[in-house]
Amino acid sequence: MRKTPRAALALGAGAFVTALVLSGCTPGGGNDGGQTEPITDEQREEALNTPTELTFWTWVPDIENEVKLFEEQYPAIDVKVENVGQGLPHYQKLRSAIEAGEGAPDVAQIEYQYIPSFVLPESLLDLTPYGGDDLSGDFVDWAWNQVSPDEEVWAVPQDVGPMGNLYREDLLAAAGITEPPATWDDYATAAKAVKDATGSYISNVGATQAGQMIGFFWQRGVKPFGYDGQETVRIAVNSDEAKEVATYWTDLIQQDLISTDVDFNDQWYQGLANGKYAGWLTAAWGPIFLQGTAETTSGLWRAAPLPQWDAGEEVSGNWGGSSDAVLASSENPIAAYELAKFINTDQASAMMLATEQFLFPPQVSVLEDPTFADQESEFYGGQQVNKLFAEISTTVDTDFQWLPFMDYVYSSYEETMGTVIADKGDIAAALDTWQDQLVKYAEDQGFTVE
Amino acid sequence: MSSSSALTVERPTATAPPRRHGSTTKRKQNVAAYLFILPFMVVFIAMLIVPLAYAGYLSLFESKLIGGEVFTGLGNYVRALTDPNFLGSLGRAVLFFIIQVPIMLALSLFFALALDSRRARGSKAIRLLIFMPYAVPAVVATLMWGYLYGPDFGPIAQVSRAIGLGTPEFLTPETILYSMMNIVTWEFIGYNMIIMYAALRSIPSELYEAAEIDGAGQFRVAWSVKIPSIRPAILLTVIFSVIGTFQLFSEPSLLNAIAGNAITNDILPNYYAYNVAFINQEINYAAALAFLLGIVIAVVSYIVQLSAERRERRERNWT
Numbered sequence: 001m002r003k004t005p006r007a008a009l010a011l012g013a014g015a016f017v018t019a020l021v022l023s024g025c026t027p028g029g030g031n032d033g034g035q036t037e038p039i040t041d042e043q044r045e046e047a048l049n050t051p052t053e054l055t056f057w058t059w060v061p062d063i064e065n066e067v068k069l070f071e072e073q074y075p076a077i078d079v080k081v082e083n084v085g086q087g088l089p090h091y092q093k094l095r096s097a098i099e100a101g102e103g104a105p106d107v108a109q110i111e112y113q114y115i116p117s118f119v120l121p122e123s124l125l126d127l128t129p130y131g132g133d134d135l136s137g138d139f140v141d142w143a144w145n146q147v148s149p150d151e152e153v154w155a156v157p158q159d160v161g162p163m164g165n166l167y168r169e170d171l172l173a174a175a176g177i178t179e180p181p182a183t184w185d186d187y188a189t190a191a192k193a194v195k196d197a198t199g200s201y202i203s204n205v206g207a208t209q210a211g212q213m214i215g216f217f218w219q220r221g222v223k224p225f226g227y228d229g230q231e232t233v234r235i236a237v238n239s240d241e242a243k244e245v246a247t248y249w250t251d252l253i254q255q256d257l258i259s260t261d262v263d264f265n266d267q268w269y270q271g272l273a274n275g276k277y278a279g280w281l282t283a284a285w286g287p288i289f290l291q292g293t294a295e296t297t298s299g300l301w302r303a304a305p306l307p308q309w310d311a312g313e314e315v316s317g318n319w320g321g322s323s324d325a326v327l328a329s330s331e332n333p334i335a336a337y338e339l340a341k342f343i344n345t346d347q348a349s350a351m352m353l354a355t356e357q358f359l360f361p362p363q364v365s366v367l368e369d370p371t372f373a374d375q376e377s378e379f380y381g382g383q384q385v386n387k388l389f390a391e392i393s394t395t396v397d398t399d400f401q402w403l404p405f406m407d408y409v410y411s412s413y414e415e416t417m418g419t420v421i422a423d424k425g426d427i428a429a430a431l432d433t434w435q436d437q438l439v440k441y442a443e444d445q446g447f448t449v450e
Numbered sequence: 451m452s453s454s455s456a457l458t459v460e461r462p463t464a465t466a467p468p469r470r471h472g473s474t475t476k477r478k479q480n481v482a483a484y485l486f487i488l489p490f491m492v493v494f495i496a497m498l499i500v501p502l503a504y505a506g507y508l509s510l511f512e513s514k515l516i517g518g519e520v521f522t523g524l525g526n527y528v529r530a531l532t533d534p535n536f537l538g539s540l541g542r543a544v545l546f547f548i549i550q551v552p553i554m555l556a557l558s559l560f561f562a563l564a565l566d567s568r569r570a571r572g573s574k575a576i577r578l579l580i581f582m583p584y585a586v587p588a589v590v591a592t593l594m595w596g597y598l599y600g601p602d603f604g605p606i607a608q609v610s611r612a613i614g615l616g617t618p619e620f621l622t623p624e625t626i627l628y629s630m631m632n633i634v635t636w637e638f639i640g641y642n643m644i645i646m647y648a649a650l651r652s653i654p655s656e657l658y659e660a661a662e663i664d665g666a667g668q669f670r671v672a673w674s675v676k677i678p679s680i681r682p683a684i685l686l687t688v689i690f691s692v693i694g695t696f697q698l699f700s701e702p703s704l705l706n707a708i709a710g711n712a713i714t715n716d717i718l719p720n721y722y723a724y725n726v727a728f729i730n731q732e733i734n735y736a737a738a739l740a741f742l743l744g745i746v747i748a749v750v751s752y753i754v755q756l757s758a759e760r761r762e763r764r765e766r767n768w769t
Contacts, residue, residue, distance in 0.1 A: 092728050120515060208710035231516050265708045267600045276602065405515060411729045414710050419623060422711035441730070446516030 038129050039334060047334035054079045054336055057094065058109035058324070059086040060158075060357055066349040070342045077335050087111075088407065098123045098329065106336035110325045112146040112318075115154050116227050116404040118325065125326040127153040130337040138345055142398035143362035147323050149401060150229060155323035156340045159359035161283030162393040163215045163317050165304045166290060168297070169381065171198050171278035180304035184248060187307040191257040200278040204271065205249055206263030207422040210413035211319045212281065213245075218317030218400055219306055220245050225403045226450070233403055234450045235438045238431035246427035253424050260421050269293045281306065283319040284360035284389040291379045298379045303388050305395075314395045321362070360389060367393065403438075405445065412437045509738035515731065526738035535716035536739060540746065542627060543696050543719050550631040551691045557635070558642035558687065563672050565643075566650040577647070581640035588637060588700040595633045596708045621709035627717070630701045638694070642687040649683035650676060685758050689751050696747045699724065719743050 056067065056079055067079045082105065084093045091114060097104035098121070110118060118124050126132075132153030136144050143157040167180060172190065175197035181187035191202040206212055217224055222242045226234030236242075252258040259277065261268050271277050273294040280286060287303060294301075306316050324340040326333060343349050347365060354361040354372050366372050367390040376382045403409055416437055420430035442449050512522040530536050561580055565573045583591065599620035601607050607617045620629045653676065661671045677684075702721045706713040715725040723743065727736035 088728075095731075261602075262708060262710050266597060267602050267604075267708065270603050405731065407729045407731070411715060411725065415714055418711040419714075422622075444514070446514040 036129060039131065044334055044338070047332065048074050048338060049076050051076045052078070052332045052335050054107065054332060054339055055105040056081050056107045056324075056339065057084055057090065057105040058107075059083050059090060060109065060322075060353075060359065062357060063343070065356065066343050066352055067339075069346065069349050069352075070339055073342070073346075074335075074338070077339070079339060091117075091407070094118075098327070101329075104327050104329050106330040106332060107324055107326055107340050109158065109322050110155060111320065111322045112143075113402040113406045115147065115323065115325070116229075116402050117406060119152075119154055119229060120404040123328055124154045125328045125330065125333055125337070127156070127326060127337055127340075130334060131341075132156070132337070135341065135345060138364060139362045140364060140367070140393050140396075142318070142393075142396045142400070143321070145398050146321075146400075152229075155325035156344045157362040158322045158324050158344050159285070159353065160362045160393060161215075161285050161318050161320035161360060162389055162396050163219065163281065163283050163306050163319050164286075164389055164392050165279060165281055165306055166286055166301055167202075167279035167304065168200070168275065168300050169302045170300045171200050171275060174198050180302065181307045183311050184307045184309055188248075188252060188257070191252055192255070194278050195257050198275070198278065200275050201259040202257065202277075203279045203281050204259045204261050204263065204268065204277045205253070205281075205421065206268075207260040208414045208418040209263050210410045210417070212263075213413070213417070215283070215317035215319035216245050216249075216281075217242055218397060219315055220309060220317075221315070221397060223400070225409075226401050227404055231446070232448045232450060233442050235403070235435060235442060237438065238428075238435040242431055243428040246431055249421075250425075250427045253421065253427075260424070262422075273297060283321075284393065285320060285358070287377065287380065287385050287389075288358040291377075299381050301380050303380055303383060303385045305388070305392055315397065316392045316395045318396050318400070321360070360393075362393070403442070405441070408441055409438060412441070505737040505740060508734050509741055511734045513732070513734050519734075526735050527742065529735065530738055530742050535722060536719065536742075539716045539719040539722045542717060543698075546627065546631060546698070546718070547692065547695045549628075550635055551688065551695065553631075554635045554639055555642060555684070555687055555691065558639050559646055559677070559684070561639065561643045562646035562650055563676060565647055566676070567668060567672075569668075577644075580643055583637050583639070584641040586637070589704060591637050592633060592701050592704040595629070595636070596705060599629055600708070621705070621712055623712045623714075626705065626709060626712040630698070630705070633701055634694075634698065638691075642691075645687050646680055646683050649680035653679045681758070681762075685755065688754055688758075692750050692754060693747055696720065696743060696750070719746075 054077060056063075058081065064081055067081055071077060071079060084090055090109070094104065094108055115124070128151065132148070135153075135156060136148065139157045140160070143160050147153060147155040147157055165180060171194060172178075172180075175190070175193035177190050177193060181190045187202070194200055194202045214224065217237075220241050222236075222239055222245070224235070224237040224239070224242060226236075249258065253260055259271075261271065272280065272290065273296055275297075280290065282290075290301065291298070305314065308315065324343060326336040326340055330336045344353075345363065350361060350363045350366050351369065351372065353359045354363075354366050355375075361367055361372070373387045373390055374384055375386050377385045412434060416434040417427065417430045419425075421427055439449050509526050510521060510523055511519045512525060513519045564570050565577055570576060586594075598604050598606055601617050601619065601621065604620075606620070610616065610618050619625055657675050657679070658671060661675050666674065697720050698718050699720045702713050702717050703724070715729065716722040719739070720743065723736045723739040726732050726739060
């Protein structure tokens with residue numbers, strides 16, 4: 001080996017150190033213990049009058065308008081809104097930032113089903129000492145339970161997705177159906193009539209869309225998941241009720257009365273616009289989404305509650321929706337909490353979210369506000385769609401929990417259920433496979449599975 | 451992670467001259483030389499060596515959602531070698547390589563020879579046309595092909611139905627791998643063609659004259675003169691293809707949006723490592739997978755090179 005001159009060694013060492021600094025390899029720190037004493041009014045005053053910069057990660061379009069209202073009220077606070085991606089990429093970046101110990105925002109949008117996966121590593125701030133409890137009456141019960149299943153309050157609800165049935169009145173009428181199907185039995189009958197008369201599928205069940213299927217489970221009263229906030233999870237995606245739901249869909253799919261196209265891509269949008277699907281079993285964010293997707297069919301659609309398992313019942317499930325949480329690592333927790341609270345409870349801001357960004361509101365005050373509820377939608381033939389979904393949102397079972405690893409749950413759904421649904425196989429049997437995968441993963445990750 | 455060492459086709463034969471002591475200019479020159487390569491070294495260490503070492507370090511631990519990090523040594527590697535998902539993804543990558551690469555390179559070679567023969571009219575325009583797909587980012591290409599493949603509104607399906615052939619299925623679990631092969635072939639024919647074409651242009655014309663005097667036709671010249679002359683370039687394209695195949699990522703990850711039921715998490719090794727890291731949240735295991743993948747790529751590249759060299763030697767011994 002050749003001897004290296006000393007200068008070169010020094011240069012090399014220098015290069016290495018520079019490189020280390022450049023690649024930012026420093027071990028991340030944890031966060032300090034949270035607040036336990038309630039915050040006093042003086043502390044709040046002081047925090048809101050101290051010049052502060054907050055970072056807010058969210059993918060809600062134009063949320064800058066709501067943030068502006070907040071900044072007008074608290075001029076000392078400057079909020080930086082950053083959109084780092086929608087859904088999965090957002091969570092990945094959030095986890096990486098938390099892991100790295102720097103670069104995480106003060107406030108972040110988090111969908112309900114992902115709250116536990118951030119509670120588990122203690123990444124979220126318990127909002128109780130900051131006054132989080134006082135908000136419980138402002139929101140519909142089930143949404144509040146999503147952000148506060150136990151004592152702690154992990155986030156402030158922002159929007160929700162109670163499920164209903166959007167359908168093409170003209171296509172159903174062509175099959176002689178004048179009323180939206182009231183029960184799932186009626187729905188199955190209608191599916192056949194519509195297919196025979198028009199060639200359209202009464203609805204599509206996205207082969208890989210776990211959110212929709214879990215919504216159906218939710219309506220049926222299935223409790224597929226449970227989490228005690230510590231190390232114990234409950235997994236029962238293959239319960240008898242779940243299998244009942246699965247068998248119902250298997251039957252319709254095998255008769256070719258329900259299509260199973262992968263949803264939320266161009267082909268599926270076209271299917272909604274050109275009558276391939278005569279309906280869409282979707283959430284309260286669906287009506288607006290559909291208007292943008294199937295403009296040409298304006299006036300032909302109507303909204304109705306989901307068909308029921310038992311005639312005369314009024315039960316629904318939920319699909320989607322988000323909350324705003326404060327990160328435990330935030331150095332300005334009081335101001336951060338006030339931002340999350342303001343965005344979702346200030347009347348002007350909440351109203352704006354509902355009427356400009358069309359997020360479906362969990363705030364009781366907005367749901368009851370005539371300017372929101374009485375809105376008549378041309379796309380739905382002048383129907384008061386908001387009012388309908390506001391009524392539905394009170395029929396969502398309040399007690400529904402998630403697992404602290406929903407990314408895996410959804411991806412496993414795609415692998416186990418998605419392939420079977422697309423192949424018109426036995427969905428109930430696939431539930432067993434899904435169950436086994438989830439249990440194995442949970443055990444591998446060190447959870448106790450009940 | 452690509453192994454650039456596999457790309458050195460020639461071995462350096464020159465040995466370093468013996469260094470004399472006491473020559474200050476020499477030392478100054480040395481320092482200057484080191485200073486010149488310093489910026490490169492800094493970036494190289496920071497962006498490749500340090501992350502690599504860090505990933506290597508990570509791969510020796512196991513982190514669980516409950517219980518945190520524990521040192522497992524080579525546990526992750528043992529797990530990977532018995533992981534049916536990982537082995538399956540490798541198997542599919544090998545299948546991909548065996549089917550797709552020969553077709554792609556044969557087409558590239560054909561086009562390169564056709565352009566080089568100067569028989570084709572408008573060869574400049576054709577060259578550009580064939581090369582153009584490579585200029586299209588993989589993301590755009592995949593989205594575009596995703597539309598073309600669509601069973602309801604895709605033009606291929608519509609034409610096929612119009613002439614009474616029914617709807618071809620491009621996006622089912624059985625066919626998706628072949629559909630991806632087609633996309634990748636479309637993307638890289640032009641790129642490989644350019645490499646071969648450049649090599650063809652550098653063949654001295656005396657060889658052609660000699661061949662002509664011997665009465666060789668166009669095809670004979672292509673087979674006996676051109677192809678042997680550009681063998682190193684062809685080898686280079688094969689090695690690039692090895693690396694590229696094992697690193698495929700954009701195609702499965704984008705097709706997942708339109709064919710989520712067909713694109714399994716473990717369809718190809720790089721995509722699997724990504725899913726393990728970000729969906730299963732097993733960063734440490736993913737680091738081990740990535741390392742193993744790098745080793746696989748290095749080994750396969752080396753085998754390709756070795757077999758080519760052997761062949762060269764054999765042929766030299768025959769002549």
